[in-house]
Amino acid sequence: MSEAILKGMRVIEVSAFVAAPLGGMTLAQMGADVIRIDGLDGGLDYHRWPVTDDNTSLFWAGLNKGKRSVAIDINRPEGRELAQALITAPGTDAGMLLTNFPPRGWLDYDTLRAQRADLIQLTIQGDRHGGSAVDYTINPRIGLPYLTGPQDVDGAVNHVLPAWDLITGQMAAVGLLAAERQRSRQGIGQQVKLALEDVALAVMGHLGFLAEAQRGVQRQRHGNDLFGAFGRDFVTRDGQRIMVVGLTLKQWRSLCEVTAITEQVEALGRHLQVDLNREGERFHAREALASLVSPWVAERTLEEITALFEDRGVCWSHYQSISTLLEEDPSCSEQNPLFKLLEQPGIGQILTPGMPLRFNGHYRTPQPAPQLGADTEAVLMDVLGLSSSEFGALHDQGLVRIAHR
Template identity: 30%
Template sequence: MNQITPETASAPAPLTGITVLELGAFMAAPFGAMQLADLGADVIKIEPPVTGEPVRSTGDRIEGHSAAFMMLNRNKRSVAVDLKSEDGKRVLRELIEHADVLIENFRPGALTRLGFGYDEVRRWNPALVYVSGSGWGQDGPLAAKPGLDIMAQARGGLMSVTGTNDGEIVKIGVPVCDLVCGLYIALATMAALKARDVTGEGQFVDTCLYEAGVSLTIWEAARFFTSGEAGTPSGTAHQASAPYQAFRTADGWVTLGAVTPKTWKGACDVFGLERLVDDPRFADAATRYVHREELATIIEDLTRGRTTDDLVDALDDAGVPCAPILRTDQVYREEHLNQRGFFWDAAHPQIGAVRQIGSPMRLSSTPTVRRNAGPVLGADTRDVLAAAGFTTDDIDRMVAEGVVGASTDF
């Protein structure tokens, strides 16, 4: 199928016409709102003047700008507002009255104390979808605690099943609870918008890092609900089938999954282990799992003598799912992703082109949009406030008083 681009699309992006206010910091809310922006929503990021949200000062930089910020906040607009001032609150109220969605990830109760809790804002805009992402949820004994990704991974059991039995405790290499919570934010937002099409009413959505992480423990929960046993670390191996893991090669690593009769036979043929096909210890994926350590030793004794490329080619030819383990610098140069146009350059007014990770959502008629990199702080303050009905004099006064910030005024 020929790749459809925003320029060749037959219809507007799916969420064109939806206005989203994002009061987010770090990852969960910004990542969730980014999905909506990629799908065409007008996402207006509300930030404090002068400093902006914390990711602006975090991580690797390009000409003084955070590279991570410019990815997490692509396709968005920035409005800088001091929400502790009365005029700033008036600005936010005006924006809320005309918005479809509000996404926030402050600690529970923070926006309520500012006068922008759901029970308050629904009186101004009954159709508003109000989405809260927090560490632990809006209620329950943990609700008031601060919660970051590593705490959600820890309390959610993910760190207890990551790594190896004889190794130190490790966390998953990416902030998975933050990111999955962000995906749930986007999914729930679209569900609530669909429900609004029927009822005409908005609703409140409660998402959290903790439950987002626990929701991923499918195999571990199945074991506990069946036998009462806790999950344990298994390195790269699968929780219930074998062989399904990484093996050392002469020059690196290869992963493979030979858990069906066909792929198991294919793997045995590649490794010259035809004798194991009829071995009762390895008769099916379940029995191979019971004897997985013995089997892994047999296989790795053979993979260590061959290069990764040789093994991938041989396993591919035999129809056995496999892949090399790549470093991230190899991933971003990888031929398959680049041929599919996964990475793209977003425009930034001060830097020029800023490289982006693409969206995995490939819609055939209404593709995701590819517009700007994460905006300069306050770049859109004047335009957004003018569209909301504020006069030029009113905006100028608020800029002079530090209530709002516009990029040309910093």
């Protein structure tokens, strides 16, 4: 097991859904003490699908691994004061808040800063004005649903991966670490805001989508073809589907060699008067190139192709369902040290990934998500210094709850 890189850092998380919980979990997986504050019956995403037969959220368990859970009645003034005390509690590596809730009321930055001047608060927003937005409302605005799907489809095609949430979650972790570094050097805290919409717009700029449109080019749908190079799906003799990519020149030459089409490709280039060693020209000639690769694939089984492609270093993949991935792919099993079979409270044993980053060549062992309120007593006693009797009084007043299911 590698060292807990962020050991000693404490972050309070008040959040729901994907981006903020993912940011907190990323820090927790590197060893930070991430304390999640929820209401007595859980947050907005406590029963988010997918769920078990008894309505326990696999989603919530997946995004809160390695954290501690505190359940407080934040609808009452006394509960909000208790939560604020946790956020602003003393400690050199404490005083950090991650949230995607509006920074007002008990989460107002200036209110919290009055209790701790060097507070770091990172707030994830929908848009930069504080309006509501999620991946499924941002994508329609930025145009990607008109680039996704088969070429002959008329209309929008959404995809299922919440890409902007995922990127925003990682950026939230980076933002907190950057702000903490500045605080450690200069002794100052700050309010950091990160808008999901801004993340999406920035990425559209980074990848050239905006510049392309600014030049008057309207990108079209290309189905399963890789835009700007050669990449396409093919069907094997035994009816399996594979994806083959020739993005770099090395990848392209490996594919040509193993499929024995090098001479035909050279002849095609001369005929078209283009250099097919250039990735863009391979994209323009994709139909003709696919007609050379397709018969070779169609004559061979997946097993035969796997052996040949792996031996020659071809960049490729086999299309498979999530069930097949889980049941048959050794990379998605305990054969991969990223994963461990862990007992998840309320769910049972599940294959659980840790942090993909490897420090000194090692993965950190993943930890399960807590039960709601499992750490309420320990956190309030450790962080706020409450005695057993003081905690008991809060519990009797219904302000806090422990390990509720």
